[in-house]
Amino acid sequence: MSSPEVRIDQLTGGRVLVAPGRSERPDDFSPFQWHPAGHDGCPFCEGNEAATPPEIEASRPGGGDADSPGWVTRTVPNLYPAVQPREGGEAEDGRKVADRAGAESSAFSSPADPLLASGRGSEPDMFASRPAHGSHEVIINSPFHLPSLAEMEEESLAAAVAAWRSRMRAHGDSAYVQLILNQGPDSGASLEHSHAQLGAMEFVPPSVARERERVGAYRERTAGASLLGEILREEIRRGERLVAIDDEVALICPWASRHPYEMRIIPRRPTSRFEEDEGGAAMLGRAVRALTGLFGNPCQLNLWVRTAPRGVEHFHWHVDLIPRLEPASAFEMATGVDINIVTPEAAAGTLREAID
Helix, strand or coil: CCCCEEEEEECCCCCCCCCCCHHHHHCCCCCCCCCCCCCCCCCCCCCCCHHCCCCCEEECCCCCCCCCCCCCCCEEECCCCCCEEECCCCCEEECEECCCCCCECECCCCCCCHHHHHHCCCCCCCCCCCCCCCCEEEEEECCCCCCCHCCHHHHHHHHHHHHHHHHHHHHHCCCEEEHHHHHHHHHHCCCCCCEEEEEECCHHHHHHHHHHHHHHHHHHCCCCCCHHHHHHHHHHEEEEEEEEEEECCCEEECCCCCCCCCCCEEEECCCCCHHCCCCHHHHHHHHHHHHHHHHHHCCCEEEECCCCCCCCCCCCCEEEECCCCCCCCHHHHHCCCCECCCCHHHHHHHHHCCCC
């Protein structure tokens, strides 16, 4: 493939320009580099528990007091939250709150949206806002100062993924629970010690809502088929973008990958919620080790979990991860359309050779 292509993401409907010819551009800039500083002064290392807020949850196989050493994973409130808890007893506004036109909000809409009231005989407030309520937590993946998931032993990574699932289940009454991991300064991480973040929100993000709508529409048109399940079956049959597969999950480069070497972990049995399933940790370890082998240790990356919103029965969880190899340009910011200079097929071939 040499000519640019427009590809459409089957799950979201988003468009991507796959333009491998742009990889030949001259480049005066060095690729992103990251040189970890080490454990000195790190608040997430074992023994520095007093440097964080009191823990919410921890795994201590040998027992012990809260906020003491001996833990395997540990969850604490985020000191700089993007959303904050409600005062005790206050109702969630994402369920039933009327705007000035009498319309009630839901997890998929909000009376703060000025367009909702624009056609109902009332004067919309174009600058309305609402408090950002929810929970924002940090899940520390290891007591040791490991900047990269690739440096974690298989058992330790499995324990970290189990902690992610545990905290997601703890917020099952939230409209949506987003689990992310930023690795490296160019990924958005502010501390290098490996950690994930959980945001429990009172609304469903637009990209998740779009995926839910498309999954539901496909299910109706096909008398009950799973959209991502059908995609996975075809990816396995074709093999062009399949990187690896085991008894639990498959690892692919998505058809409409937005970034070079983007990967997606998909459970082989369609399951709505990541937090209610098992498996995937071993494949995640293989994926991050492959990226490390290709792009250096530690490799900067972003990871996120896509799971079903509250009350949604038919969905198919997946985990997406991308190495941070290029910054976003004005085109992506202006259009919302990403340009990928490495075809998913070429990326999958390279990753198949690199994966253990």
